[in-house]
Amino acid sequence: MGQVGNSDIEWVDVVDENNDVIGQSTRDQMRAENLRHRATYIVVHDGMGKILVQRRTQSKDFYPGLLDATAGGVVQQGENMLDSARREAEEELGIAGVPFAEHGVFYYEEPVCRVWGGLFSCVTHGPFALQESEVAQVIWLTPAEITARCDEFTPDSLKALSLWLTRNNQVSYIAGDRVKPVASEPEATREMPAESIPETPVETPAAEMSSENE
DSSP states (O other): OOOSSSTTOOEEEEEOTTSOEEEEEEHHHHHHHTOOEEEEEEEEEOSSSOEEEEEEOTTOSSSTTOEESSBOOBOBTTOOHHHHHHHHHHHHHOOOSOOOEEEEEEEEEETTEEEEEEEEEEEOOOOOOOOTTTEEEEEEEOHHHHHHTGGGBOHHHHHHHHHHHHHTTOOOOGGGSOOOOGGGSOGGGOOOOOOOOOOOOSOOOOOOOEEEOO
16 A cells, blocks of 8 residues: 555555644554544445444554444545545445535544545445455444444544534544534534535345454
């Protein structure tokens, strides 16, 4: 996934509190120094209330082994977020040729991560081709099932899913906290205006699937 110089080195844009690019660093340096960067978060759903959840491989440099409520990843140097989202979806899951809905950007910060996230969604039913180095397994879960297992998930992906649910006028209790209306959030964490997608029911039964890498 490298883009500049040595093909084994991945370079990313470093951004400030306003999401403006202020420099570049290697991915390793970004993680080591907790530099602000950009990443994509893609809610992959079946249009009937199920979310595609990934289990991260143990070799990941960030939250190895945990579940992800979204697909996506770090935006590379000079890459726009939509292109990054499409690239990540195809690399991780083999998703290609489907429309992506854009839902703006949001800021997320914790002691080990400072990121401007681009929020996207797409509807697909598979089949999926998992990237062996990134994704150990995928399963279909409802938002309620994700909430019940929230301690198993990466916190930034839960934030992204919560924001997506509010854009669909669905009350979210992801991670145990009711999501506040966007207008009441601090300016730094407010998601930016973008088109929403049609509301989908949450609890419609659907077949659960699980796919393991060889």
